[in-house]
Every structure is written in structure tokens, then in C-alpha cells.
Amino acid sequence: MPVDLIVPMKPPRLGKSRLRGAVDDGLHPALVLALASDTLAATAGVVRRVLVVATDPAAVAPLTAFGAEIVGEDGAGDLNAALRRGEALLRADDPDAVVGALQADLPALHPADLAAAIAEAAGRRAFVADWEGTGTTLLLSAPGAALEPRFGPGSARAHNETGAIALGLAAPSLRRDVDTAADLAHAGELGLGKRTAALLYEGTAA
Numbered sequence: 001m002p003v004d005l006i007v008p009m010k011p012p013r014l015g016k017s018r019l020r021g022a023v024d025d026g027l028h029p030a031l032v033l034a035l036a037s038d039t040l041a042a043t044a045g046v047v048r049r050v051l052v053v054a055t056d057p058a059a060v061a062p063l064t065a066f067g068a069e070i071v072g073e074d075g076a077g078d079l080n081a082a083l084r085r086g087e088a089l090l091r092a093d094d095p096d097a098v099v100g101a102l103q104a105d106l107p108a109l110h111p112a113d114l115a116a117a118i119a120e121a122a123g124r125r126a127f128v129a130d131w132e133g134t135g136t137t138l139l140l141s142a143p144g145a146a147l148e149p150r151f152g153p154g155s156a157r158a159h160n161e162t163g164a165i166a167l168g169l170a171a172p173s174l175r176r177d178v179d180t181a182a183d184l185a186h187a188g189e190l191g192l193g194k195r196t197a198a199l200l201y202e203g204t205a206a
């Protein structure tokens with residue numbers, strides 16, 4: 001069953017504000033792009049398509065190097081509206097696919113954890129809660145059915161209350177989203193992808 005993913009992105013210079021200060025201020029946009037790059041790199045071979053829905057497509061253009069397609073959010077104006085725009089575009093091409101929303105801040109993501117989550121969902125609308133259990137890192141639709149994204153504070157509960165199955169697999173690399181410097185340190189213990197590692201440890205883009 002093919003899976004197409006939507007990855008939402010604010011402009012890197014504005015996004016991940018809670019992470020600001022983890023690196024020199026001038027490197028903040030590069031860090032946000034590195035987190036997204038490592039996330040996208042781990043989707044290769046696991047899903048069919050990745051569509052980045054961006055507030056500013058030009059600002060995330062480097063993500064095409066990881067196989068992502070990029071579209072603007074077309075006035076969507078908020079995260080869930082941006083995800084619904086991506087869903088509509090993917091559905092227009094394949095009405096029967098499983099569509100998912102993946103967060104762009106999973107720099108330790110391992111393809112096997114993503115594949116295992118998709119396997120456990122087995123065609124049901126399902127989600128992976130973040131490490132703390134309150135947020136959501138991945139939401140999957142049933143084939144051909146609505147995604148119904150409810151991202152934002154307390155999204156794990158909101159997804160559960162709208163009937164999505166909470167996936168029980170361990171998948172530490174898929175649960176470790178990076179919102180703060182402490183999260184980034186924890187992702188480092190799990191094993192960072194090479195772009196984030198290069199930025200943090202060498203101050204360069206990989």
C-alpha cells in the first residue's frame with residue numbers, strides 16, 4: 001500500500017523558536033534545515049512521495065536534494081490548513097493512497113522505525129505520539145480516507161479523540177522530536193543524522 005507524506009515547514013529563520021540559542025543565532029535557519037534534511041533522508045525507500053508544504057518554498061529549496069517535492073501553502077495560514085492543502089494535492093494524484101503527516105524535526109529518525117510504524121498502522125488512521133506523549137510526530141490516514149490533522153498543543157489526545165489509533169511500537173527515533181536544546185541533546189544520544197551532526201559538531205552544512 002503506497003504511502004505519501006506531507007511535511008509542513010515554516011520559514012526556517014522563524015520556525016523552531018524554542019530551539020533558538022542551541023547554535024549561534026546566524027546558524028539557526030541552517031539547523032532547522034539540517035533537522036528537516038535528516039528527517040527526509042530517512043524516508044527514502046520507505047514511502048513513495050514526500051511533499052513539503054512550505055510557508056516560503058524558496059527558503060526550503062535545499063530539501064529537494066532529499067527527494068522532497070515542495071509546494072507553497074497557498075494562504076493556508078496555519079499548520080493544519082497547510083497539511084490539508086498537501087493532502088488535497090496528494091489525493092488529486094492518487095485518491096486511494098495512505099496519506100501521512102510527518103514532523104520535520106526528527107534528526108535521529110531511522111527508516112526502520114518509520115517502516116515499522118506504517119506496518120503497525122496497517123491501513124488504519126493512526127498516530128505516533130512524541131517522546132513526552134503529548135504531541136504527534138506521525139499521523140497516517142486510512143487508504144483513501146481523510147487525514148483529519150489536529151496538530152498543535154495536546155495533539156496526541158486530539159488525534160486519539162478523533163478515532164486515530166495510538167501506535168504502541170517503541171520507535172525511539174520516530175518519537176524524538178526536537179523542540180528544545182534538551183531534546184537536541186537527547187537526539188544526540190540516540191544518534192543524529194549526518195547533516196545535523198555536521199552542523200553541531202563542525203559548524204558546517206553536510
Ligand SMILES: Nc1nc2c(ncn2[C@@H]2O[C@H](COP(=O)(O)OP(=O)(O)OP(=O)(O)O)[C@@H](O)[C@H]2O)c(=O)[nH]1
Nearest residue numbers: 008009010015016017018053054055077078079082
Ligand atoms: N506550512 C506551514 N508549516 C507550519 C505552520 N505552522 C507550523 N508549521 C510547521 O509545523 C511543524 C510543527 O510546528 P510547531 O510545533 O508550531 O513548530 P515551530 O513553530 O517551528 O516551533 P516553535 O516556534 O518552537 O513553537 C514545524 O515543522 C513548523 O515549521 C504553518 O502555518 N504553515
Ligand SMILES: C=C(OP(=O)(O)O)C(=O)O
Nearest residue numbers: 135136151152153155179
Ligand atoms: C505541533 C506539534 O509539534 P511540536 O509543537 O512538538 O513541534 C504537535 O505535536 O502536534
